[in-house]
Amino acid sequence: MxxxxxxxxxxxxxxxxxxxxxxxxxxxxxxxxxxxxxxxxxxxxxxxxxxxxxxxxxxxxxxxxxxxxxxxxxxxxxxxxxxxxxxxxxxxxxxxxxxxxxxxxxxxxxxxxxxxxxxxxxxxxxxxxxxxxxxxxxxxxxxxxxxxxxxxxxxxxxxxxxxxxxxxxxxxxxTLPPRELLCGIGEVVKYGIIRDAELFAFLESHMPSLLRYSREELLYAQSRCARIKAQVVSEDEYEQGVRVILNCGHTLGHALELAGKFKVLKHGEAVLLGLIGESYIAMQLGILDEHSFHRIVELIRSLPLKFKQTNLAMKEVFPAIRRDKKKVGKSVRYVLPQRIGTTVVINDVDDTLVREALRYVFSLFR
Ligand SMILES: NC(=O)c1ccc[n+]([C@@H]2O[C@H](COP(=O)([O-])OP(=O)(O)OC[C@H]3O[C@@H](n4cnc5c(N)ncnc54)[C@H](O)[C@@H]3O)[C@@H](O)[C@H]2O)c1
Ligand SMILES: [Zn+2]
Structure with a gap:
C-alpha cells in the first residue's frame, strides 16, 4: 500500500x-x-x-x-x-x-x-x-x-x-531491535524540534504507540520527517546553508558519542542527550522559553533510554566537543532551538555554560 x-x-x-x-x-x-x-x-x-x-x-x-x-x-x-x-x-x-x-x-x-x-x-x-x-x-x-x-x-x-x-x-x-527503533526516534524528535511543532505535539501524545511499533504512527512520523529532510536538502544540497539545522543536538551528541568511543551510546541515543543539553544552553541564553524547554526534556525523559551517566566521564566529553568535525575554524557551532519548530545557529558558547549543560544532562540519568 x-x-x-x-x-x-x-x-x-x-x-x-x-x-x-x-x-x-x-x-x-x-x-x-x-x-x-x-x-x-x-x-x-x-x-x-x-x-x-x-x-x-x-x-x-x-x-x-x-x-x-x-x-x-x-x-x-x-x-x-x-x-x-x-x-x-x-x-x-x-x-x-x-x-x-x-x-x-x-x-x-x-x-x-x-x-x-x-x-x-x-x-x-x-x-x-x-x-x-x-x-x-x-x-x-x-x-x-x-x-x-x-x-x-x-x-x-x-x-x-x-x-x-x-x-x-x-x-x-x-523486526527492528528496540534500541535501534529508539535511535531512529532520536532523529524524529530532532525533526520536531527544528521544523515541525505539529510533529512534536504528535510525539508527545503518541510516543507509547511508536514504541510499540504501531505502523500507523510510524508511517506518520516517517513521512513528516522525510518531507522535512527532502525540503532541507532541496534547498541546500551541499550543506552551505540551511542544511546545517539538521545538526541540532549533534554538537553535544557527537561529543558524547565520541567520549564513549561509540560503545556507550549509539548515535540516536547521543542525539537525544545532545538535544537536552543544547536546549538547556538555549534556555540559559534566553533563546528558548522555559515551557518549551520542559516539553523537550519531558518528551525525551519518557523514552526508554538505558544510559547511565557513570559510563561516561565528563572530562572526556568536553574536549570531544572541539574535535567535532562540524566546528567552523576554531569556533564550535551550535544549532539551538528557539522555540519548538525553529532554530538559531550560534558560534561558540561559553565553556562554563557548556559544562553546566552537560552536568544537567548527566543529572537526569544518574
Ligand atoms: N548519510 C547520512 O546522511 C547519514 C545520516 C545519519 C546517519 N548516517 C550513518 O548511518 C549509520 C547508522 O545507521 P543505522 O542506525 O541504520 O545502523 P545500522 O545500519 O548499523 O543498523 C542497525 C542494526 O540493525 C540491523 N537491521 C537493519 N534493519 C533491520 C531490520 N529491519 N530488522 C532487524 N534488524 C535490522 C542492522 O543489521 C544493524 O545490526 C552510521 O554509520 C551513520 O554514520 C548517515
Ligand atoms: Zn544524526
Missing part, C-alpha cells in the same frame, strides 16, 4: 521517496518506471538478508531483472576502506558493468557504504536506497551523503551522491 510520494528537488538529480506499507510487490514496477538497468546488485547485511533479501530478489526476477546478491557482515566497522575494496573486487569478479544499479537494502551503514561504492565504482553506477531502520528511513537514505570511516574519524571519506529513488517500507521496522 503506497501512501505517499515525496520529491527531493535537485534539478537533474531530483528523485522521489516512496513511503508505504507492504510495498515489496510494487518494487520492480517502480524500477521499470524509472528505467533502471536490468543488471542489479542487491547489497545487504547478515541481519537483514534472511529477513528481506529473498522477497526482493524474487520480485525483481519475476519482472525480468537479473539481480545478484551480496551479503556482508553487519555493523559500523563495515564502513571502511577494506570492505569498500572487497565490494569493488566482488563487483568486478561478477562482471558488473557501468550500466547497472546497486540496491542498498539495510540501515545507515549499508546505505552509506553501498552509496559510496555506487558513487565511485567505474565512475558511478546507479543507486537505489531501500532503508530498513527508522534512522535510515528518516535520515541517512535522503540527501545523498554517502561515505565510510577512517581510523582518524567517522565519515571522513565520502561524497554527495543522490539515488534514483528511495523506497521506504514501514513493514521492515517490525
Amino acid at each position: 503506497l501512501t505517499q510520494r515525496i520529491d527531493v528537488q535537485l534539478e537533474k538529480r531530483s528523485y522521489p521517496i516512496y513511503i508505504g506499507a507492504d510495498l515489496v510487490s510494487h518494487f520492480a514496477t517502480a524500477c521499470q518506471d524509472h528505467g533502471i538497468p536490468t543488471q542489479c546488485v542487491l547489497v545487504t547485511d547478515k541481519h537483514v538478508a534472511p529477513l528481506y533479501a529473498r522477497q526482493l530478489l524474487n520480485e525483481l526476477q519475476r519482472h525480468g531483472f537479473e539481480p545478484t546478491l551480496i551479503i556482508i557482515p553487519a555493523g559500523e566497522y563495515q564502513k571502511c576502506l577494506r570492505r569498500t575494496n572487497a565490494l569493488y573486487t566482488e563487483l568486478l569478479e561478477r562482471g558488473i558493468s557501468r550500466k547497472s544499479v546497486l540496491i542498498a537494502l539495510g540501515g545507515g551503514v549499508i546505505g552509506d557504504l553501498v552509496g559510496f561504492v555506487a558513487a565511485t565504482y567505474q565512475r558511478g553506477v546507479q543507486l537505489i536506497h531501500v532503508p530498513t531502520t527508522l534512522l535510515a528511513q528518516v535520515d541517512s537514505s535522503i540527501g545523498g551523503k554517502v561515505g565510510i570511516n577512517h581510523p582518524l574519524g567517522k565519515n571522513m571519506i565520502g561524497a554527495f551522491y543522490q539515488p534514483r529513488f528511495v523506497w521506504q517500507d514501514v513493514s521492515y521496522l517490525s
Whole structure:
C-alpha cells in the first residue's frame, strides 16, 4: 500500500521517496518506471538478508531483472576502506558493468557504504536506497551523503551522491531491535524540534504507540520527517546553508558519542542527550522559553533510554566537543532551538555554560 510520494528537488538529480506499507510487490514496477538497468546488485547485511533479501530478489526476477546478491557482515566497522575494496573486487569478479544499479537494502551503514561504492565504482553506477531502520528511513537514505570511516574519524571519506529513488517500507521496522527503533526516534524528535511543532505535539501524545511499533504512527512520523529532510536538502544540497539545522543536538551528541568511543551510546541515543543539553544552553541564553524547554526534556525523559551517566566521564566529553568535525575554524557551532519548530545557529558558547549543560544532562540519568 503506497501512501505517499515525496520529491527531493535537485534539478537533474531530483528523485522521489516512496513511503508505504507492504510495498515489496510494487518494487520492480517502480524500477521499470524509472528505467533502471536490468543488471542489479542487491547489497545487504547478515541481519537483514534472511529477513528481506529473498522477497526482493524474487520480485525483481519475476519482472525480468537479473539481480545478484551480496551479503556482508553487519555493523559500523563495515564502513571502511577494506570492505569498500572487497565490494569493488566482488563487483568486478561478477562482471558488473557501468550500466547497472546497486540496491542498498539495510540501515545507515549499508546505505552509506553501498552509496559510496555506487558513487565511485567505474565512475558511478546507479543507486537505489531501500532503508530498513527508522534512522535510515528518516535520515541517512535522503540527501545523498554517502561515505565510510577512517581510523582518524567517522565519515571522513565520502561524497554527495543522490539515488534514483528511495523506497521506504514501514513493514521492515517490525523486526527492528528496540534500541535501534529508539535511535531512529532520536532523529524524529530532532525533526520536531527544528521544523515541525505539529510533529512534536504528535510525539508527545503518541510516543507509547511508536514504541510499540504501531505502523500507523510510524508511517506518520516517517513521512513528516522525510518531507522535512527532502525540503532541507532541496534547498541546500551541499550543506552551505540551511542544511546545517539538521545538526541540532549533534554538537553535544557527537561529543558524547565520541567520549564513549561509540560503545556507550549509539548515535540516536547521543542525539537525544545532545538535544537536552543544547536546549538547556538555549534556555540559559534566553533563546528558548522555559515551557518549551520542559516539553523537550519531558518528551525525551519518557523514552526508554538505558544510559547511565557513570559510563561516561565528563572530562572526556568536553574536549570531544572541539574535535567535532562540524566546528567552523576554531569556533564550535551550535544549532539551538528557539522555540519548538525553529532554530538559531550560534558560534561558540561559553565553556562554563557548556559544562553546566552537560552536568544537567548527566543529572537526569544518574
Ligand atoms: N548519510 C547520512 O546522511 C547519514 C545520516 C545519519 C546517519 N548516517 C550513518 O548511518 C549509520 C547508522 O545507521 P543505522 O542506525 O541504520 O545502523 P545500522 O545500519 O548499523 O543498523 C542497525 C542494526 O540493525 C540491523 N537491521 C537493519 N534493519 C533491520 C531490520 N529491519 N530488522 C532487524 N534488524 C535490522 C542492522 O543489521 C544493524 O545490526 C552510521 O554509520 C551513520 O554514520 C548517515
Ligand atoms: Zn544524526
